[in-house]
Amino acid sequence: MTPKTAFLLRIEKTIRYLVSNGLTKQIIMILIKIKHLLFASGNMLLLWVFYNFTFFMLVACSHREQVYSLETEIMISADWSRSGLNEKEQDYGATTVFYPTDGSSPIMVLMGDRTYKTVYLKEGRYDVVLFNRSFDDFGNLGFRGEDAYRTLEAHATNVVTKDVPSTEIIIMDSPDELAADCMESFEVTPGMSGNYSSGMTNWGGKKIDGSKNGCQLCFLPQKLTQKITVKIRIKGMNNIRNATCKLDGIAESVFLASGQISEKTVAQEFCLGNPVYNSGSATDGTLSASISVFGFDTEISHNLHLRAELVDGKTTFEESFDDLKISQLEEGDGRMSIFIDMTCEKKVPNVKVEGSSGFDANVDDWEDEVNSDIDI
Incomplete structure (x- = not known):
């Protein structure tokens, strides 16, 4: 076997491994055609570049498989029918914040479509808050205490303090309408990933649906104003x-x-x-x-x-x-x-x-x- 043929076989083996790791058939056919064209040209330098490219894809696929194995797919679902918000609110999306109970940094998820969003979470226990819009998307409503689940607080921003005749805080304009829902001690476990299928379970009044690819959290936001x-x-x-x-x-x-x-x-x-x-x-x-x-x-x-x-x-x-x-x-x-x-x-x-x-x-x-x- 010549060095050129051996090198070609290594490329073939790499491509076959990519196939086994889920690379689409169309992409594989393109890679094989490129391989044959380069072999016919006799340009070993280009063959070497092509080999390194396919090897990089192999490593990337392997790394992706390893990363995703440590996370669980979670579907966030929100039913806004009882929120009392007007229809225009749907254009502003929503925000979900996962607060790890171990005290680590919260995970903020912006939802362009306020009704659903897929996220990947590591194993652990979380307290979760979902609300309309985002932290920075209100006209006369701000937030404080964002670092912790219990202290997350909404307040009016158009406020003045008058000292005559006595010190008085006055809200000068109505705060924007706010609707939210929450879930406490939601636990992500290895058993949720993969072909997880279980009956619907009540969790703090909310529903956690088992699904083929993971878990679905169902929220029912209600107005807080x-x-x-x-x-x-x-x-x-x-x-x-x-x-x-x-x-x-x-x-x-x-x-x-x-x-x-x-x-x-x-x-x-x-x-x-x-x-x-x-x-x-x-x-x-x-x-x-x-x-x-x-x-x-x-x-x-x-x-x-x-x-x-x-x-x-x-x-x-x-x-x-x-x-x-x-x-x-x-x-x-x-x-x-x-x-x-x-x-x-x-x-x-x-x-x-x-x-x-x-x-x-x-x-x-x-x-x-x-x-x-x-x-x-």
């Missing part, structure tokens, strides 16, 4: 140019793992709108607004302060409401929303119009006037 609707009946509403409210007793943040709100409370400021005049009246009516909050304890007393700028451009109207009457309304999907309904005791004074006439029905900047009967 809450809706509050405020409605104020005002005499002399036509004299108001714009109005804002400040509501106290708002939870500062929420923990994703437990869904528990923080013990610390702050105030939240918001603008009133949606003017609705009473039937047959051009002066009296209601203003309202809906806001999103992390949490609102209905068992404690809450206060609200109304401040309005009048149409003369210089007069302000203010009224405070103590110990608010709060109602809870069940929405169609089972979630509870908060409804606060009140009536101003004072009448807004009549002032001379300067520029925009505020909530008057003739103002083009506001939506069409709606006349309706208001139940007192």
Whole structure:
């Protein structure tokens, strides 16, 4: 056997090994054709380069097989039907974070399609959190405590601190809507890999499905933010140019793992709108607004302060409401929303119009006037 023939046989052996390790038939046929062309040319240098190339592929396939043998394929599946999020949220994807219980660094998985994602995990035990969007994809919502499962916390970012008359933290804009689900002490074992097939098992209220190629984790995210609707009946509403409210007793943040709100409370400021005049009246009516909050304890007393700028451009109207009457309304999907309904005791004074006439029905900047009967 000549050295040239022996070298050719070594290449042939390498290619056959690649076939046994799963390289596609089409690629193998191309390699064989290249081998024959190089042999026919008699160029030993090119044959040597080709041999090293195929040997490198052999090593790579062997290394890949070794790496994957240490990991288990996990399918993340999320059903968002009970999250209460609008349809546009699906364009932002989702994030899953695996927190190893041994204290090592968390593993973050970005999901372009928020309904499923395949990942590979090493053996171990994990606490898992899944939520909509990503850590950096919200407008008025931030995170802290990301390094640990129990401390992962969402909070509003558009916040100011006022020192007069006393120190007060105020959320200036509603936080973005947030939905999440979690799973604790999920264990990845060697038995999950390969042809793993077992019956569906309950795991902390979630489902872990055995599948042919690994394991499927099923999440059912639910909203962690809450809706509050405020409605104020005002005499002399036509004299108001714009109005804002400040509501106290708002939870500062929420923990994703437990869904528990923080013990610390702050105030939240918001603008009133949606003017609705009473039937047959051009002066009296209601203003309202809906806001999103992390949490609102209905068992404690809450206060609200109304401040309005009048149409003369210089007069302000203010009224405070103590110990608010709060109602809870069940929405169609089972979630509870908060409804606060009140009536101003004072009448807004009549002032001379300067520029925009505020909530008057003739103002083009506001939506069409709606006349309706208001139940007192």
